[in-house]
Amino acid sequence: MKVKEIGKYFVLAVISMAVLYVWYPAVGVTDLGNWNHGLRNVLAGVIFVFAAQLVTGRSLLHSSWRPGLVIFYLWLAAFSYIQAKSGGNWGIRVETLNNDVLTLMPVLVLTFLFEYIGSLCHKARGILGIFNFLLIGYLSLSVFVYMTYYRIFGAGFTSTDMISVLLTNSKEAMEFLQSHLGFGTLALILVAFILYMAFIGYLIIKGSAAGKNGKVPSPVMVRKVVMAVLIIAALVTIAHWIPRIFPAWPYHVAHKYLVGAKAAMAKHDENLKNFKFVGGTPERLPGAVIVVIGESANRNHMKAFNPAYPVETTPWLSKEKDNENFYLLKNTYSCYPLTEKALSMALTNLNQYNEGDRNEMITMTDVANHIGYDTYFISNQAPAPGNMSLALVSGASKKSMTTTHPGGDDMKVMDYLKELPKDGSPFIVIHLEGSHDRYRDRVPPHFEGVRVEGQPEKVNDYDSSIKYTDEVLKNIYQYAKDNMNLQAMVYFGDHGEDMVRFHGDGNFTWDMIRSPAFAYLSKDYAANHPVVAGGLRKNADAVFTNDLVFDMVCGILGAENNAYNAEYDVTSAKYGLTWDKAVSKYGDVRIKEDPAQSNDD
Structure with missing residues (x-):
């Protein structure tokens, strides 16, 4: 692999995380220089994204990265904006988004690696594609619900709000949505989500497709081992952090x-x-x-x-x-x-x-x-x-x-x-x-x-x-x-x-x-x-x-x-x-x- 390509991978990895540090201060996220919850997370993101590019030979510009990039930026943009606005005139500190970053970062890498493996192995393409679709779909639905709640109340969804949800029956929920949104707006949101998920499905299919000649070179054993390590690390990290973000964490607190x-x-x-x-x-x-x-x-x-x-x-x-x-x-x-x-x-x-x-x-x-x-x-x-x-x-x-x-x-x-x-x-x-x-x-x-x-x-x-x-x-x-x-x-x-x-x-x-x-x-x-x-x-x-x-x-x-x-x-x-x-x-x-x-x- 040429030094020029390695440099390109590194620069793209840095840019992918630096985007957050442009967005965060714009919406009111502060304390960005904090090591434990700010700079350390960015550094970890750069390393993971760089390693995934390096081991696969696919830059961040390749279509197999796009499904993960969409949910990565959508989630962090929506949650940082809404939580900062809910925090009042002084916004929120970057620490508040720690669990979100530590969940979405491995999601980005994992979905890409599954896309890459799908392009190598036709038999595994379907099951890996479905996994990516369901994982991104779950996170995307959570974002849409969170944004809809913000549209109604002008504030983020908390465990207190989840208590109200758990105490509400389906009839009351529908009456509430009709009163605050109306069926017309609700239908538009539903249609938007369906179209969005269709788009995600398209990106997954395209990202896991074989190359122009119908074949993708199989990586050498060392790369396979590194890739396996990255996948295991991503799965373990996601399993640990996804119960600690919306909606699982508010549900856990409210239910208990x-x-x-x-x-x-x-x-x-x-x-x-x-x-x-x-x-x-x-x-x-x-x-x-x-x-x-x-x-x-x-x-x-x-x-x-x-x-x-x-x-x-x-x-x-x-x-x-x-x-x-x-x-x-x-x-x-x-x-x-x-x-x-x-x-x-x-x-x-x-x-x-x-x-x-x-x-x-x-x-x-x-x-x-x-x-x-x-x-x-x-x-x-x-x-x-x-x-x-x-x-x-x-x-x-x-x-x-x-x-x-x-x-x-x-x-x-x-x-x-x-x-x-x-x-x-x-x-x-x-x-x-x-x-x-x-x-x-x-x-x-x-x-x-x-x-x-x-x-x-x-x-x-x-x-x-x-x-x-x-x-x-x-x-x-x-x-x-x-x-x-x-x-x-x-x-x-x-x-x-x-x-x-x-x-x-x-x-x-x-x-x-x-x-x-x-x-x-x-x-x-x-x-x-x-x-x-x-x-x-x-x-x-x-x-x-x-x-x-x-x-x-x-x-x-x-x-x-x-x-x-x-x-x-x-x-x-x-x-x-x-x-x-x-x-x-x-x-x-x-x-x-x-x-x-x-x-x-």
């Missing part, structure tokens, strides 16, 4: 979530039959009550909680902490350094001290429903299989909403908050993405983050996410105060974060559970409920674990019930958690052993 939620709901309905208030049903507050769940927030990195911190990360809360209507719980700890395990207690009557059973869950939303509040759930996190407390809170709410791009800009929750009625008595739970790693993904490019000279970039990124959460909380508070007669607002983090070990079951550090919590009580509320306001002020410096948020919210609602205990209610004069009693990790960690504390009582 629904199975768990169904079981929890069945038991939960039984629990509610035994629920009752102590002393009669309390009156609704004359305005909004909001509970905001933070994510991976370490109060040691929050200036409002840690005045010695070298940079201002909470400008709004630092200003408001001196407001008599704000109550910072300065010694808050998470009950567990994992979201699901922490929220399974924080949102429910279960805690580390009452030995409650998971099958006996009562949520704060259940309590609000029984009082008569209009209950809402707004989330910027995709549903997570196994997080039954969130499933119960979401399922029990009058209306449950997830942002169009879960995990993106937390400020998007404001769009949904502004859709809610401004009058009445709404009870609203808002779940933020907060400071979930990667920290810089939590902050839009236009936001002025934190940059401390000499501080690791990761810490700066984390502090920037803390500062942005402070801005989001400010917006939630101000809007609700100005428009919804905000009576009370509670914020708490699910767990903390360690800058080296992050959070989790293993390698425990105290930073993983040093989480924040604060409450706002309006002047009117404090005047009408002086015992609650006084109790909260008195206990603001006491130790508090976030598994007691349920009791705290019940106290604010004035809702004593058979799932509530005043000893665990930080707003109550009977609050009884002491440093000796306080624990985390379900009793494995004793809070008084935190080296940052010197409490012996």
Whole structure:
């Protein structure tokens, strides 16, 4: 093989991947210099495409490459564009497309090699052609469905949307399509897909056809071995990654979530039959009550909680902490350094001290429903299989909403908050993405983050996410105060974060559970409920674990019930958690052993 041909193959391989780096920034994909999910993938693509050309002697311009090239570029162009637009003004990082690239890249190489083998072996041509047609057809149908969904909703299809699909019957689905598209548009899309697949079939037939003289030279043994290695590598890679892209992955998450939620709901309905208030049903507050769940927030990195911190990360809360209507719980700890395990207690009557059973869950939303509040759930996190407390809170709410791009800009929750009625008595739970790693993904490019000279970039990124959460909380508070007669607002983090070990079951550090919590009580509320306001002020410096948020919210609602205990209610004069009693990790960690504390009582 001539050096000139080898050079041509290499240049074409580079161009095939470089096309993505022209398209990506044009549609809003950022962080292209990232090695793990950007440059490394491009390099792998160049190597695979170059090797396939080299071993077969067919350049990327040959017709046998075309079926794979069509789906490769169609998929990545459509998904990158739609996901970037769904991500808001600041688009998405290239990491978001990692699974798509790692699936479509081997599809490109595999379909080409099968086309090539088909041109060598007439007997195998049919079966290999059918395989290519079905594989490309499955991926193409997925793209068409994804694009159609975007045409209707202006956002990408998520696991939350898949939950709705799985809960919809065929009649409802047809009515939905007729309402949003009309049969005319639907027919055009169907015809377009049929014509597209006919085109793909034509490309496959042409690409696997023999040469002009009816024969294709059989490759030597070394090339056959290399080709076999490439095919095996492509098949293994596709088998690993294709379940992790649309539609398989949203289906997996949604199905697992629904199975768990169904079981929890069945038991939960039984629990509610035994629920009752102590002393009669309390009156609704004359305005909004909001509970905001933070994510991976370490109060040691929050200036409002840690005045010695070298940079201002909470400008709004630092200003408001001196407001008599704000109550910072300065010694808050998470009950567990994992979201699901922490929220399974924080949102429910279960805690580390009452030995409650998971099958006996009562949520704060259940309590609000029984009082008569209009209950809402707004989330910027995709549903997570196994997080039954969130499933119960979401399922029990009058209306449950997830942002169009879960995990993106937390400020998007404001769009949904502004859709809610401004009058009445709404009870609203808002779940933020907060400071979930990667920290810089939590902050839009236009936001002025934190940059401390000499501080690791990761810490700066984390502090920037803390500062942005402070801005989001400010917006939630101000809007609700100005428009919804905000009576009370509670914020708490699910767990903390360690800058080296992050959070989790293993390698425990105290930073993983040093989480924040604060409450706002309006002047009117404090005047009408002086015992609650006084109790909260008195206990603001006491130790508090976030598994007691349920009791705290019940106290604010004035809702004593058979799932509530005043000893665990930080707003109550009977609050009884002491440093000796306080624990985390379900009793494995004793809070008084935190080296940052010197409490012996």
